[in-house]
Amino acid sequence: MQFETIGGFQILFGVIVRFWPVWLALAIVLSASFVYRKRLGLYGELFTNSVGVAGVTICLFWLFTAIFAPLIAPFDPLSQVAVMKDALPGTVVPDTNGVYYFGGDKLARDVFSRMVYGSQIVLVIAPFATMFALMVGITLGLPAGYYGGRIDSFLSFLANLVLAFPVILLFYLLVTPEIRQLTFDSWFSRVTGIGVSIPRGLAAFFFLFPVIFFIVLFWTRFKNRPDRLWIQLALTVLIGGWIYLGLVFAIDPFGLISIEPSTLNIFVAVVFASSPGVFRIVRGLVMDIKTRDYVAAAQTRGESPWYIMIWEILPNARGPLIVDACLRIGYTTILLGTLGYFGLGLAPESPDWGTAIKDASRLLRSFVHPALPPTIALMSFVLGLNLLADALREQSLKD
Amino acid sequence: MLAFIIRRLGTMVITMLCLTMVVFYMVNLEPNLKKLSISQLDMRSSDEHIEQWLVKNGFRENFFVRYGQWLGVIKRTPDVDPATGKAALRYKACPQPNEPYYGGILQGDFGCSTKFKTTVEAKLWPALSATGVLMFWVMVTMVPISLLIGILAGMREGSRTDRSLSVASIATTATPEYVSGVIFTVIFASWLGWLNGSAASATAQGVNFYNFTLPVMTMAIYGIGYIARMTRASMVEVMTQQYIRTARLKGLSFSSVVIKHALRNALIAPFTVIMLQFPWLLTGVVIVETMFRYQGFGFTLVEAAGNNDIDLLLGCSLVSVFVVLFTQLISDIGYAYLNPRIRVQ
Numbered sequence: 033m034q035f036e037t038i039g040g041f042q043i044l045f046g047v048i049v050r051f052w053p054v055w056l057a058l059a060i061v062l063s064a065s066f067v068y069r070k071r072l073g074l075y076g077e078l079f080t081n082s083v084g085v086a087g088v089t090i091c092l093f094w095l096f097t098a099i100f101a102p103l104i105a106p107f108d109p110l111s112q113v114a115v116m117k118d119a120l121p122g123t124v125v126p127d128t129n130g131v132y133y134f135g136g137d138k139l140a141r142d143v144f145s146r147m148v149y150g151s152q153i154v155l156v157i158a159p160f161a162t163m164f165a166l167m168v169g170i171t172l173g174l175p176a177g178y179y180g181g182r183i184d185s186f187l188s189f190l191a192n193l194v195l196a197f198p199v200i201l202l203f204y205l206l207v208t209p210e211i212r213q214l215t216f217d218s219w220f221s222r223v224t225g226i227g228v229s230i231p232r233g234l235a236a237f238f239f240l241f242p243v244i245f246f247i248v249l250f251w252t253r254f255k256n257r258p259d260r261l262w263i264q265l266a267l268t269v270l271i272g273g274w275i276y277l278g279l280v281f282a283i284d285p286f287g288l289i290s291i292e293p294s295t296l297n298i299f300v301a302v303v304f305a306s307s308p309g310v311f312r313i314v315r316g317l318v319m320d321i322k323t324r325d326y327v328a329a330a331q332t333r334g335e336s337p338w339y340i341m342i343w344e345i346l347p348n349a350r351g352p353l354i355v356d357a358c359l360r361i362g363y364t365t366i367l368l369g370t371l372g373y374f375g376l377g378l379a380p381e382s383p384d385w386g387t388a389i390k391d392a393s394r395l396l397r398s399f400v401h402p403a404l405p406p407t408i409a410l411m412s413f414v415l416g417l418n419l420l421a422d423a424l425r426e427q428s429l430k431d
Numbered sequence: 432m433l434a435f436i437i438r439r440l441g442t443m444v445i446t447m448l449c450l451t452m453v454v455f456y457m458v459n460l461e462p463n464l465k466k467l468s469i470s471q472l473d474m475r476s477s478d479e480h481i482e483q484w485l486v487k488n489g490f491r492e493n494f495f496v497r498y499g500q501w502l503g504v505i506k507r508t509p510d511v512d513p514a515t516g517k518a519a520l521r522y523k524a525c526p527q528p529n530e531p532y533y534g535g536i537l538q539g540d541f542g543c544s545t546k547f548k549t550t551v552e553a554k555l556w557p558a559l560s561a562t563g564v565l566m567f568w569v570m571v572t573m574v575p576i577s578l579l580i581g582i583l584a585g586m587r588e589g590s591r592t593d594r595s596l597s598v599a600s601i602a603t604t605a606t607p608e609y610v611s612g613v614i615f616t617v618i619f620a621s622w623l624g625w626l627n628g629s630a631a632s633a634t635a636q637g638v639n640f641y642n643f644t645l646p647v648m649t650m651a652i653y654g655i656g657y658i659a660r661m662t663r664a665s666m667v668e669v670m671t672q673q674y675i676r677t678a679r680l681k682g683l684s685f686s687s688v689v690i691k692h693a694l695r696n697a698l699i700a701p702f703t704v705i706m707l708q709f710p711w712l713l714t715g716v717v718i719v720e721t722m723f724r725y726q727g728f729g730f731t732l733v734e735a736a737g738n739n740d741i742d743l744l745l746g747c748s749l750v751s752v753f754v755v756l757f758t759q760l761i762s763d764i765g766y767a768y769l770n771p772r773i774r775v776q
Contacts (some may be wrong), residue, residue, distance in 0.1 A: 051473075083598070106462065116553060121530045123433060185451075187440075189446075192446065193446055193450060195710075196446055196710075196752050196755045196756055197450065197748075197752070197753075198713045198714055198732075198748075198751045198752075198755070199711075199714050200714050200717045200718075200732070201454075201744075201747070201748055201751065202727075203733065204732075204736035204737075205454065205457040205458070206457075206732075206738075208463075209462050210460070210462035210465075210466060211457075211460065211462070213462050214460055214461060214462050226484065230460075266531075345703055360604065364448050368609040368716065369464060369607060369610070370607070370714075373718065374721075374733070386609070387523075389609055389610065389613060390609075392613070393612070393613050395611070395612065395615075395721060396616050396617065396620075396621060397621070400617050400621050400622075403613045404613075404614075404617065405617045407609075407613050407614055410607075410610055411605055411610050414605035414606075415601065415602055415605035416608075417589065418601045418604060419598075419601060419604045422601055423599070
């Protein structure tokens, strides 16, 4: 059967046109940030060198792609148009006006739409998982570095234990459907009727750290001002607890916050794999910073250890931590891709980049075109984050 | 120094014990055992049949007893056929003595692979040597290239060479193996047809340029950027030192200063980084070997994990944990030797 196709130039033009919401949003945000760069602090300083501009642009491009995905993608990422199996790039779909810009994959789905929707999965999981890993690493790394001694030896041993695990083995053990099915009988499940599986249990443990962190944060700051303190603490417990219940046990009373069990599993595995790294960095930074004079001054004033850790040491460690967070989001994206590549955790029809690369790489001998869009997408996003991190590092070294 | 090494070795043993116990626990979870027994019997086995198989192969004994058996501190009881008085083969593949015996890691017995129907040693050591060949070639290409890039970039900080080489090394660290592997295969195997897109023939016919370049290139690329950046940072720091300025003011040429004075001091930090690359290489090995169908350690690990092949998976994790911890130890000792300012307490 002969299909109508469009040429290379038209493909390029068509794709650029499809991305119109992204260009619009990019133009607005970039020009606004450029005009007000003097008042935007660290973010504004990024616009003084070309590496920083490139990094910000690439990251924002994928962010807006994820946000406007339904507007950009011409087709549903899961819908199959049977005749379009392995269609070459630029093939016009019969009976419609739509074009498969980057061709069809082996299940006759639009490669372009899948790439666009794939960004949503990556941009939801990677930054949030990194945030949680940061929270866990900071909350454990601060006391380890500050107190030293037994706490430090114990926590460092645990961190080294996780770091000694090859990541891929960890994923094979943690992210399998079998692990998710298994539920343990405990007092908790008897009371609430919710089975606790290993990922749930780990999530219950890890997701507690942000709540603990914010409680300690407000407690140390407003200890002597009860009027402010109780409002802040009540808000933290209410909002934190609400999100916690929704994410971990899927029992959000309003039904707003929920997460797929398989996504939760990936989330937990990624946080588990990357928090020891954050822990080590925070610990090293704290050990360095605690010898400074302002820490000694705070100690002489009689401030509590946790006040010093959170309000004296942490703000001074922010430079390296922000840079590390950027690199780590990139690394998490690579980890997600690895998970997809080994077919772990995500649904087999999921449009995420790793799964798409896996599917396409099996058929490279016959068809090349389904492999390139997801690989280039993943590469460019991680590259953007790395460039951003590099520019941030340069800026923070200047101060 | 000796006390330090002994203490580190002690920590290493404890870590390995903890980790193997975790792996042992995970692979022995009920759904995993079900998966294993179904793969050993057949899809339509009844629940009683599965249970019978699990009991017969000793999976229903106490967790710690079985872990002890795997370690080799508790005796294994073979399944002796009363008619002949001979012990049955473990998983219908591996011979075992007729009397209760110690057969565990401490005796050098890694157990029996249910997937490959042979002893774990028979599967694991050839796979490891195959991976050793791959690692060797990756190191041979990666280390000189990355050191060269790092030194060239760090020699004159902020120059145009520095800028372009830095961006190039950032780009390679942003390209994981499964991305660069696909792109290289598309370019060199599909379009140009110069190289072989699969390394499957390397196992049988030996390594050659056509089947081995792509896997080696794919693995080396991801590491080059990282090592190069570390070398660059260390080189930049060394170049600002007083003794470099002294040497320059003394009238030595720039190249002689770089080669004779800066290089040796700048290479201390990359040494640690290169040693610490081994754990990362393990993950890379898994991806690259799966992608190019090379029958090495990574391939074995994926097969073992996919089929919940308990003994093989434990063997693989033991090996990889050992590699990670051992390279950390070597890097610490080497660092102390190379840098006289650091003395290990």
